[in-house]
Amino acid sequence: MDRLYYDLHIHSCLSPCGDDDMTPANIVNMAVLKELDVIAITDHNSSKNCPAAIEFAKGSDLIVIPGMELCTIEEVHVLCLFSNIDNAMRFDEYVYTKLIKVSNNEDIFGKQVIYDKKDCICGIEPYLLINATEISFQSIGRLMLEYGGIAIPAHIDKATNSLISNLGFIPNEADFIWVEVTNKEEFNQLCVVNPYLNNCSILYNSDAHSLGLINEREHYLPSKGRTAEDIINSLKTHLL
Numbered sequence: 001m002d003r004l005y006y007d008l009h010i011h012s013c014l015s016p017c018g019d020d021d022m023t024p025a026n027i028v029n030m031a032v033l034k035e036l037d038v039i040a041i042t043d044h045n046s047s048k049n050c051p052a053a054i055e056f057a058k059g060s061d062l063i064v065i066p067g068m069e070l071c072t073i074e075e076v077h078v079l080c081l082f083s084n085i086d087n088a089m090r091f092d093e094y095v096y097t098k099l100i101k102v103s104n105n106e107d108i109f110g111k112q113v114i115y116d117k118k119d120c121i122c123g124i125e126p127y128l129l130i131n132a133t134e135i136s137f138q139s140i141g142r143l144m145l146e147y148g149g150i151a152i153p154a155h156i157d158k159a160t161n162s163l164i165s166n167l168g169f170i171p172n173e174a175d176f177i178w179v180e181v182t183n184k185e186e187f188n189q190l191c192v193v194n195p196y197l198n199n200c201s202i203l204y205n206s207d208a209h210s211l212g213l214i215n216e217r218e219h220y221l222p223s224k225g226r227t228a229e230d231i232i233n234s235l236k237t238h239l240l
């Protein structure tokens, strides 16, 4: 069993709130400097900077998991992580059809920049990615089966855009087994009211929007193997 030091929630410059220097190449270089084993690029409602990040990690020991921070119709943030880029980009295409389309105002929200595998800007996303989609929280389990991913409610103890803050309860048919936690004491309080959470495993990610805030080599995951597919399979089987 490998112990992989991780940060599975990082925003690139494609998220309007992400710093301009959060390019795929810079994120990979910073993660390598910090001696992380695995990162996930999780922009709001988009995976379009994942291909470049995966490319830049080639030749290093860093594993890049393609992902997205999906915003559901209830405005609940959910990390969606995939075992390969093809699945992630198919899901990206689907989510784009469900994004509530409002033009991005760069002066207010910030730029949404897409990089290619040569570290050049290859596109600007015109629609505001931090908007909600038409995807309900309850449909995510089925979608992850269809697209070969795993869904993890993001920052579950936060007062905004979390499952508990926005939905107010955990649906009976919920099937997630991991949660992202920012504050363990707040989370412990939630567990009292929502006993479902006692059976979930915890991820501590940075939710970084700037390079310096990417996790240090502090939190690790057990994994049977060192590929994105191995890690997603290990997450799905709930290894502790």
Ligand SMILES: [Zn+2]
Residues within 6 Å of the ligand: 069, 077, 154, 155, 161
């Ligand atoms: Zn979020």
Ligand SMILES: [Zn+2]
Residues within 6 Å of the ligand: 009, 011, 069, 207
């Ligand atoms: Zn985030």
